[in-house]
Amino acid sequence: MLRALQIVFGSLVVAFLILPIIAILPLAFTSSVFLTYPIPSYSLRWFEELVTADVWRLSIINSLIVGGGATLLSTVLGTLAALGLRGNALPLAGLLRTLFLLPMVVPAVVLGVGMQIFLVRLGLASTYPGVIIAHAVLCVPFVVVSVSAALQGIDPAVEKAAMSLGAPPITVFRRVTLPLAVPGVVSGAVFAFATSLDEVVITLFVAGPNQRTLARQMFSSIRENISPTVAAAALLLIVGTLCLAALAALLRRREKPAVA
Amino acid sequence: MGAFIAFQDVTKKFGAVTVVDHLDLEIAKGEFLSLLGPSGSGKTTILMMLAGFERPSSGSILLADRPITHLPPHRRQMGVVFQNYALFPHMTVAENVAFPLEMQRVPRAEITRRVERALDMVRLSPLKDRKPSQLSGGQQQRVALTRALVFEPDVILMDEPLGALDKQLREHMQLEIRDLHRRLGLTIVFVTHDQSEALTMSDRIAVFNAGKVEQIDTPQAVYDRPRTRFVAEFIGETNLVEGKVVEAGAQQAVVRVGEAALNVSGEVSAGRDVSLSLRPERIRLGKEPAAANALPVTVADCIYHGDHMRLVLKSGPLELVARAERLAGDWAVGTEAVASFDPQDCTVLAS
Numbered sequence: 071m072l073r074a075l076q077i078v079f080g081s082l083v084v085a086f087l088i089l090p091i092i093a094i095l096p097l098a099f100t101s102s103v104f105l106t107y108p109i110p111s112y113s114l115r116w117f118e119e120l121v122t123a124d125v126w127r128l129s130i131i132n133s134l135i136v137g138g139g140a141t142l143l144s145t146v147l148g149t150l151a152a153l154g155l156r157g158n159a160l161p162l163a164g165l166l167r168t169l170f171l172l173p174m175v176v177p178a179v180v181l182g183v184g185m186q187i188f189l190v191r192l193g194l195a196s197t198y199p200g201v202i203i204a205h206a207v208l209c210v211p212f213v214v215v216s217v218s219a220a221l222q223g224i225d226p227a228v229e230k231a232a233m234s235l236g237a238p239p240i241t242v243f244r245r246v247t248l249p250l251a252v253p254g255v256v257s258g259a260v261f262a263f264a265t266s267l268d269e270v271v272i273t274l275f276v277a278g279p280n281q282r283t284l285a286r287q288m289f290s291s292i293r294e295n296i297s298p299t300v301a302a303a304a305l306l307l308i309v310g311t312l313c314l315a316a317l318a319a320l321l322r323r324r325e326k327p328a329v330a
Numbered sequence: 331m332g333a334f335i336a337f338q339d340v341t342k343k344f345g346a347v348t349v350v351d352h353l354d355l356e357i358a359k360g361e362f363l364s365l366l367g368p369s370g371s372g373k374t375t376i377l378m379m380l381a382g383f384e385r386p387s388s389g390s391i392l393l394a395d396r397p398i399t400h401l402p403p404h405r406r407q408m409g410v411v412f413q414n415y416a417l418f419p420h421m422t423v424a425e426n427v428a429f430p431l432e433m434q435r436v437p438r439a440e441i442t443r444r445v446e447r448a449l450d451m452v453r454l455s456p457l458k459d460r461k462p463s464q465l466s467g468g469q470q471q472r473v474a475l476t477r478a479l480v481f482e483p484d485v486i487l488m489d490e491p492l493g494a495l496d497k498q499l500r501e502h503m504q505l506e507i508r509d510l511h512r513r514l515g516l517t518i519v520f521v522t523h524d525q526s527e528a529l530t531m532s533d534r535i536a537v538f539n540a541g542k543v544e545q546i547d548t549p550q551a552v553y554d555r556p557r558t559r560f561v562a563e564f565i566g567e568t569n570l571v572e573g574k575v576v577e578a579g580a581q582q583a584v585v586r587v588g589e590a591a592l593n594v595s596g597e598v599s600a601g602r603d604v605s606l607s608l609r610p611e612r613i614r615l616g617k618e619p620a621a622a623n624a625l626p627v628t629v630a631d632c633i634y635h636g637d638h639m640r641l642v643l644k645s646g647p648l649e650l651v652a653r654a655e656r657l658a659g660d661w662a663v664g665t666e667a668v669a670s671f672d673p674q675d676c677t678v679l680a681s
Contacts, residue, residue: 225414225416227412227413227414227416228416228417228419230381230383230403230410230412230416231410231412231417231418231474231477232418232429233383233402233403233404234381234382234403234404234406234408234409234410234478234487235409235429235430235433235478235481236404236405236407236430236433236434236481237404237429237433238402238404239402239404245429249420250419250420
């Protein structure tokens with residue numbers, strides 16, 4: 071009885087989370103110019119629009135540039151931060167860790183306003199580096215969390231063993247610590263890219279017309295002229311995110327036997 | 331020409347806690363020394379200081395008369411075998427064993443040859459391309475041992491290396507390590523809390539308690555002539571008997587226990603209250619009153635152990651445990667008997 075209730079409740083929660091996403095997807099294949107049901111007939115014209123219309127095509131390219139840049143930057147910074155925080159050898163390591171994770175909880179609007187003022191001062195407002203930096207701030211916590219978890223899974227005795235076998239500290243890092251942390255670094259990078267991909271609020275503040283990302287373009291397209299291109303773009307984002315999530319899950323699976 | 335390894339007045343504190351307390355310890359080249367003690371006795375910390383992972387708070391450590399107190403671990407040439415093996419999980423068995431040779435910049439071809447020879451020696455060649463996670467505990471243990479031996483280090487340090495293995499495998503590995511030690515003339519420092527392991531494998535045993543050495547001696551001496559109450563109780567089983575010294579001579583004494591005057595061995599001054607250690611298997615049980623070193627006893631309990639019997643004997647307020655071979659007589663509960671022993675089998679304890 072309880073088991074049945076659990077299943078029903080679980081299904082309802084899943085439906086609540088997924089139905090809105092499912093509802094939008096079929097509209098990507100509509101032949102009509104309106105984003106409404108019922109669908110008169112199916113076509114791929116909105117996907118065509120997505121890759122041919124300049125605003126959409128540019129926004130996809132922008133998303134890849136910004137996402138790639140933010141991923142690279144945040145992965146490097148986040149990994150270094152996680153390494154530095156490891157083992158709480160630093161004074162105030164706990165406080166520092168909290169600071170690194172702050173972008174996860176600070177309201178995006180606040181971060182956006184702050185970022186805009188800051189980037190204008192630096193002369194980076196409405197530039198690619200500016201947007202990449204702003205996104206990277208948001209992505210760093212994911213990398214820090216993921217790499218820290220991977221580092222925590224490394225048995226300190228393994229590194230000691232390497233030392234006793236004649237490896238100087240830099241070699242221990244290169245041959246033992248880093249290879250064992252790689253799954254965490256990669257899954258952190260995947261999260262970072264996914265975060266950058268669907269980031270809208272901060273992009274609104276710091277990006278100029280030339281750095282319009284896909285998510286940002288969808289946002290304005292809904293406000294200005296609701297066309298089914300939005301649904302097509304949504305489908306693209308969801309498929310992309312699912313692929314990334316699958317990649318992360320795969321890495322996690324491979325990570326386990328390595329730690330055991 | 332001093333000892334190969336020497337700890338000179340080494341103290342290690344973690345915060346306010348003194349883990350190793352003014353340790354002086356010398357280890358000869360080619361010796362198999364066990365550091366034996368309960369957990370928290372400082373034995374692992376001593377090993378970690380020798381390996382270079384911990385710095386002494388004071389004092390110095392010498393290797394072949396050279397101070398190594400502040401030498402980083404990777405320049406000490408010591409093979410360490412850890413409790414949980416600490417194999418590199420992302421490398422194959424062969425890569426694990428090749429690692430120390432790569433660190434010494436041995437030429438590629440020679441590495442391959444030496445790795446193969448080393449793995450052959452422990453019968454692991456067929457598994458050389460496996461990852462550690464695909465090996466059994468015993469196999470991992472052998473890889474860890476091979477990896478620590480392959481670069482021919484001056485000293486092998488082992489931190490409870492057999493703790494995670496089941497009993498049968500553990501006994502097998504004990505013999506294998508003992509054999510390696512003899513064949514290769516290695517200097518081995520072996521940390522364990524298992525007294526039977528220490529007794530079977532070592533040239534000498536250092537018994538630790540609360541950061542201090544209680545006794546360093548050969549296994550026989552540690553077992554037969556324990557110097558302190560702690561050693562007597564920690565190694566094997568023993569009967570502790572309280573008495574008063576009535577006569578003292580060179581390396582022997584007469585101690586009054588209840589009504590009986592017992593001849594025992596040990597250096598002690600007359601008039602003192604002392605504890606004696608008497609191993610259960612050294613007690614002889616007979617029916618006729620023996621001339622010397624005898625206590626009248628009553629059998630209070632008799633426990634069957636297959637290959638032997640354990641007898642609980644009462645002599646007034648004193649309770650003794652004795653070990654009797656199966657066919658050594660019929661010792662039903664309530665039997666009146668006489669327990670005797672040789673003077674050299676009963677030792678006066680220092681405290």
